[in-house]
Every structure is written in C-alpha cells, then in structure tokens.
Amino acid sequence: MKLSTKSRYGVRAMFDMAYHAGTLPAQIKDISRRQNISPRYLEQIFQDLKKAGLLKSRRGPQGGYSLAKPADEITVREIVLAAEGELQLVDCVKNRRKKGEKEPACDFDNQCLTQHLWAKASQILGDYFDSITLKDLCDQGKEMGLEKELDHRFMYFI
Amino acid sequence: MKLSTKSRYGVRAMFDMAYHAGTLPAQIKDISRRQNISPRYLEQIFQDLKKAGLLKSRRGPQGGYSLAKPADEITVREIVLAAEGELQLVDCVKNRRKKGEKEPACDFDNQCLTQHLWAKASQILGDYFDSITLKDLCDQGKEMGLEKELDHRFMYFI
DNA sequence: ATTAATCTCTACTTTGTCTGTCAAGAATAA
DNA sequence: TTATTCTTGACAGACAAAGTAGAGATTAAT
Numbered sequence: 001m002k003l004s005t006k007s008r009y010g011v012r013a014m015f016d017m018a019y020h021a022g023t024l025p026a027q028i029k030d031i032s033r034r035q036n037i038s039p040r041y042l043e044q045i046f047q048d049l050k051k052a053g054l055l056k057s058r059r060g061p062q063g064g065y066s067l068a069k070p071a072d073e074i075t076v077r078e079i080v081l082a083a084e085g086e087l088q089l090v091d092c093v094k095n096r097r098k099k100g101e102k103e104p105a106c107d108f109d110n111q112c113l114t115q116h117l118w119a120k121a122s123q124i125l126g127d128y129f130d131s132i133t134l135k136d137l138c139d140q141g142k143e144m145g146l147e148k149e150l151d152h153r154f155m156y157f158i
Numbered sequence: 159m160k161l162s163t164k165s166r167y168g169v170r171a172m173f174d175m176a177y178h179a180g181t182l183p184a185q186i187k188d189i190s191r192r193q194n195i196s197p198r199y200l201e202q203i204f205q206d207l208k209k210a211g212l213l214k215s216r217r218g219p220q221g222g223y224s225l226a227k228p229a230d231e232i233t234v235r236e237i238v239l240a241a242e243g244e245l246q247l248v249d250c251v252k253n254r255r256k257k258g259e260k261e262p263a264c265d266f267d268n269q270c271l272t273q274h275l276w277a278k279a280s281q282i283l284g285d286y287f288d289s290i291t292l293k294d295l296c297d298q299g300k301e302m303g304l305e306k307e308l309d310h311r312f313m314y315f316i
Numbered sequence: 317a318t319t320a321a322t323c324t325c326t327a328c329t330t331t332g333t334c335t336g337t338c339a340a341g342a343a344t345a346a
Numbered sequence: 347t348t349a350t351t352c353t354t355g356a357c358a359g360a361c362a363a364a365g366t367a368g369a370g371a372t373t374a375a376t
Contacts, residue, residue, distance in 0.1 A: 001238075003159050003247050003276065005335065011272050027351075041336055047353075060344030061350045076275065089161050113295050113302070114169050117234065118161065124286050128279055137271050144271070163364065185322075199365055205324075218373025219321045 006083040009037050010045050014054070014079055018071040018134040019141055020148055025057070025064030045083060052082030071138060077129035087126045090118040164241035167195050168203050172212070172237055176229040176292040177299055178306055183215070183222030192307060203241060210240030229296060235287035245284045248276040 012035050017026045020034075028046070032039040046065055049055045056068045067074065081087055092115055170193050175184045178192075186204070190197040204223055207213045214226045225232065239245055250273055 001159065001161050001165070001242055001245070001247065002249065004333090007159070008248060008250075008272065008276070011275070015271065029351095038336060040338080043352080043354095044336085057352060058344080059342080059350085059352045061346065063344075063351050065352090084159055087159070089159065090166060091160065092166075113173065113298050113304070114166065117169070117290065117295075118166075121283060121286055125279060125283055128282050132275065137275075140271050146271070162362095187322095196365060198367075201323075202365090215323060216373080217321090217323045217371075219319095219375065221322050221373070223323085 001089070003080070004084060006045050006048070007080045009035070009042065010049060010079050010083040011076055013037065013042060013045065014049070014067070014074065015134060015137045015141075017065070017067060018074075019138050019146070021067070021071075024062060025066045027064040049079065049082050052078065054078060054082060067134075070135075072133050072135035074134045075130050076132045076134075076137075077126055080129055087122055087129075088118070089122045089125070090115075092118075159247070161238070162242060164203050164206070165238045167193070167200065168207060168237050168241040169234055171195065171200060171203065172207070172225070172232065173292060173295045173299070175223065175225060176232075177296050177304070179225070179229075182220060183224045185222040207237065207240050210236065212236060212240060225292075228293075230291050230293035232292045233288050234290045234292075234295075235284055238287055245280055245287075246277075247280045247283070248273075250276075 013031050016031050016035050020026065020030075028039050028042055031037070032042045046055060046057075050057060050065075054068055054074060055065045057063070057065050077087070092112070171189050174189050174193050178184065186197050186200055189195070190200045204213055204215075208215060208223075212226055212232060213223050215221070215223045235245070250270070
C-alpha cells in the first residue's frame with residue numbers, strides 16, 4: 001500500500017520546478033541535485049510525466065524541461081496518476097479483458113462487496129490529491145520560508 | 159499503491175465469518191472454499207489477525223476461528239492494519255531510528271512539504287476504513303441478497 | 317488411551333516489481 | 347561543427363509479495 005518512488009520523486013521534482021521556475025527550462029541535473037534524486041532515474045520519471053502532458057522539453061544547450069501548464073492547473077493527482085499508472089488500491093476494480101488478459105482479476109466480479117469498498121477508498125484518495133495543486137505547495141513553501149536556490153545560470157548573465 | 163492480498167483476503171474472510179456466523183467456530187477449509195483462497199495462505203493471514211486481537215481460535219476437532227468481538231465493533235481499518243502492518247502511503251512519515259535502521263528514510267526529514275501531504279492522505283484513507291464495520295458489510299450483503307451457505311456441520315445435528 | 321481433526325510455527329520457493337544503472341542515439345543552440 | 351541535452355531501450359540487483367510445504371502441538375470424540 002505504498003506509493004512508489006516514482007510518484008514521490010515526481011511530485012517533489014515538479015514542485016521543485018514550480019518553486020524555482022525561471023525563464024529558462026529546468027535541467028535534470030539541477031533538479032536531481034537539489035532534490036537528491038538519481039539523475040538517470042529522474043529522466044525516466046520525466047518521460048512518464050511528459051507523455052502525460054504535464055511537462056514539455058527542449059533539447060540542446062540551455063534545454064531542459066518546463067511545466068506544460070501553469071502551476072495552479074497541475075494537481076498532485078495528475079502527477080501521481082502519470083507516475084503510478086493508475087490510482088486504484090486494488091486490481092479487481094479495473095476493466096476486465098484488456099489486451100492479453102483472459103481472466104477477470106477476481107472470481108466474484110460484481111458480486112463482491114469489498115470491491116465497492118476499495119473503489120470508494122481509491123476515489124476518496126484521488127479526490128484529496130485532486131484538491132492540491134503545485135501552486136498550493138509553492139505557497140506552503142514560501143510560508144515555511146523554504147529557500148530558493150539562485151539559478152546558477154543567471155550568474156553568467158549578470 | 160496496491161493493497162496486498164493479505165488485506166483483501168483478510169477483509170473477505172472476516173466478512174465471510176461474520177456473515178455465516180453460527181454457534182461453532184468457522185473452519186479454514188470452509189472459508190477458503192467459499193472465498194476461493196488458498197487454505198494454507200489463509201492460515202498465515204489468520205495468524206496475523208489473531209495476533210492483532212481480532213480473532214480467537216480453538217484447536218482440535220470442531221475447532222476453528224471465531225471473531226473476538228461483535229461484528230459492529232470490528233472495522234475495516236483494524237483488519238487492514240493487522241494484515242498490512244501499517245497504514246502509511248510512504249515510509250518517510252514513520253518514526254526514524256527503529257531497530258537496525260541508522261539512516262532516516264528521507265534526507266529532508268521535517269523540511270519536506272510532500273511528507274505532510276502523504277501523511278494527510280494516509281489519514282484520510284484510514285478514517286474511511288475506520289468508518290466501516292463488518293456489520294455494515296453484512297447489512298449490505300443482505301440487501302444485495304447475497305446467499306448464505308448453510309453450515310454443512312449442522313446437517314449432522316438435525 | 318487412541319485417534320483424527322484442527323490449529324501453530326517456521327522455513328522455503330517462486331514470482332514479480334521497484335529502483336536504479338548503462339550505453340548508444342537523436343536533436344538543437346551556439 | 348560541436349558540445350550539450352534530451353530520448354530510448356535494455357538490463358540487473360535487491361527486495362517483498364504470494365503461495366507451498368512439513369513437522370508439531372492441542373483437543374474433542376470415541
């Protein structure tokens with residue numbers, strides 16, 4: 001019943017981007033250093049987030065990733081969903097007969113009381129995650145007096 | 159972010175016991191047959207539930223397991239907690255320095271915004287599970303017209 | 317007392333997922 | 347042209363989940 005590191009790192013990384021957002025795209029190496037996440041691994045996570053339409057990227061020098069939408073339009077739910085693949089606490093709730101699977105995930109199918117229980121729980125969890133945006137986290141960060149690191153690349157331009 | 163089968167089987171099995179409750183203790187083999195759970199595996203799960211004080215057992219012929227409390231005093235949360243071990247969506251919320259562990263689970267410790275986020279989510283989930291008792295599930299079952307299997311052991315006494 | 321039914325405990329195996337690492341390639345700004 | 351950065355896919359080690367198995371302890375019934 002644990003969230004995977006992909007979800008946790010994903011939220012941390014995207015928060016980091018929103019918090020330190022500048023004019024230039026953010027680079028993996030900076031985010032990974034600030035958040036102490038393996039850069040190679042973060043790349044993978046960002047691929048997922050990009051596929052989900054939460055990030056956009058630019059290659060080449062001065063390239064990097066940036067948020068695909070304003071911070072107040074990106075919810076924790078979207079990030080977790082993209083990283084985790086889905087937001088169900090249990091598999092038997094899922095659609096049957098998706099490609100390749102011949103057996104339903106559960107023998108009792110719709111006769112099952114507990115199925116409804118888990119589905120409701122998953123929904124409650126999703127609703128909570130949906131109520132929190134990256135902007136909310138940034139506001140919290142400011143309140144806490146969390147330091148923003150100066151973008152070292154600005155140094156060259158001053 | 160999936161619940162383990164221990165939780166799911168545990169809830170199903172305990173619901174089954176509450177729903178089919180008779181004067182005699184329920185036996186593993188009956189529950190496992192009705193709920194289609196490996197009897198050996200169910201034994202293990204029942205050990206956990208017994209340690210948690212949710213079940214009591216009697217050995218020998220006509221032995222078996224029975225609920226340690228009335229069905230309306232056993233919540234889903236208790237069962238999941240006993241089967242899952244804990245109810246936290248992430249580890250970094252846990253107490254540090256428990257036996258053997260030298261490192262904190264997270265480098266940012268209490269400086270972390272997301273830590274609070276996950277803790278709150280875990281709590282919301284726990285609250286929901288706490289609001290549902292075995293009796294609630296039984297009532298639902300009756301409403302749905304879920305069949306009760308006649309206890310075959312009664313046959314001998316009629 | 318004996319027997320058969322049942323729970324108890326511990327260890328083992330299998331299987332799969334998580335968490336990363338690595339290498340080679342493609343795109344792009346300077 | 348070149349250095350930088352993202353892109354993609356393969357791969358591996360560690361760990362936990364899920365289930366199997368066997369030997370033993372307890373007890374009701376005979």
